[in-house]
Amino acid sequence: MVTKTQGGAPVAETEIERKYDLAADRPIPPLVPAGPVTNQADPRVDVLDATYFDTADFRLAQAGITLRRRLGGSDEGWHLKLPVGEDRREELRLPLAGRPDKVPGALAKLVRAHTLGAKLVQAAHLRTERTSYALLDAEGRELATLTDDVVTGEAGGEKAHLDRWREIEIELSPGADPEVLDSLDQAVVSAGAERSRWPSKLRRLTDELVPSPREKSGSVLADYFAAELDALRRNDIGVRRDAEDAVHQMRVSSRRLRGALRTFRRSLDPDVAEGLAAELRWLGGELGPARDTEVMSARLHDEVKALPAELVLGNVEQLMTRHFAREAEEAKARAIRALDSKRYTELLRALEKLVRKPRKIKDGKKELRKAVARSSRKLDEAVAAVRELEPGAEQDAALHEVRKKAKRARYAADTVRPVTGKKLRKWRKNVKAVQSTLGTHHDIVVTREVLRLLGLRAYAENENAFTYGVLHGRSIAAAESEHRRFTGQWQDLGKGSRPKWLK
Structure with missing residues (x-):
């Protein structure tokens, strides 16, 4: 599914795909017929050259986020990929522009809750020799795309890492039934391919360089704080993109964190807990007007629609729409200023520090x-x-x-x-x-x-x-x-x- 861009905002597309490892000497798995797939288009060959950007300590990779500049193929440009769920990611795209070694500001701002002000640098380079096959149904409609990739990668960091491998991808076409993916999955596995344990090519290349993701610590409070901090960051991106319900969900996460810090402050350093709670109260206050405006606008418009026509006198709907549009614009600007502030960045750093020290929590x-x-x-x-x-x-x-x-x-x-x-x-x-x-x-x-x-x-x-x-x-x-x-x-x-x- 593709959403329209507005001005210089990225175009968003939801990807549903699965990756497989396949030995270099094995043929392409036969996928015709497989489920509703009855035909396969002629192959298309592309050479893709991608430079990946991350912080020096791979903070984006740890969060499952991919940021790259790619040349070649039908969708060359800047791509930011965000994890959504199993087999599913959202890709935000911008056209090629500006310096090749500088991430566009529109994308860099979206990941500020993860980078925390650290510079985005060239972290890896991948060259992919891709052969693509469109998979069609009996009416000629494209259901999915099978890609056969031979990948050569080089990653930097404290120690360089080189690799070369082959992988198969099946990506569902927009609007296609998700069950198609399951049908094709069975055919690919039966042909000798194995589901990849890597969520992306970059993650596979940088596995030795990227710190292991945080596991459950055994501390009830530390794990709760970590989960809500992750939710706060996910919704940070949504607020910046003006995604539906993102302000509400981010405000909920900030309230959950604040409530837990105050309720369980005797299990923590009380001064640290109170300080963090106060900062989260500030954040909630900055997000509050945007959410309150959403709620009040919806409530009043519904109430006006429910009134008998003879009780609606004057330009009621127009006046309310004008009022709430102005309020919403001011509230959104206030929320974004808060997310761009040094104060918010310091709050995220302090929450990270709390999560990293579960042994100091008495719970x-x-x-x-x-x-x-x-x-x-x-x-x-x-x-x-x-x-x-x-x-x-x-x-x-x-x-x-x-x-x-x-x-x-x-x-x-x-x-x-x-x-x-x-x-x-x-x-x-x-x-x-x-x-x-x-x-x-x-x-x-x-x-x-x-x-x-x-x-x-x-x-x-x-x-x-x-x-x-x-x-x-x-x-x-x-x-x-x-x-x-x-x-x-x-x-x-x-x-x-x-x-x-x-x-």
């Missing part, structure tokens, strides 16, 4: 349970505080505090999942339901203020403000409904099963 089962129990008690205290308040702004703020404590408790349960049982998972599920309801309540409260501002703007522009008043009144009723739902859910949570150590 036995007893310590973990105590921390989760503390988060449960704080949630109980926050709910008790709500009962003392009358409906109004103070109660809304108190319910928001309950929501934050519920989220903290839920994240705590997620963190210790590897060493807990079913009862905690059930409790966590009920806490999530409370959090979700109060999240909706908070969105309504925040959106109500936006409605007031939109109404004032409409009035100032001599537009009819009636509809905003209608929506404002409906939001009050909706918030009360969510409050009642929360009350019922909290009662169910108190009656539900939970581990004895949590009480």
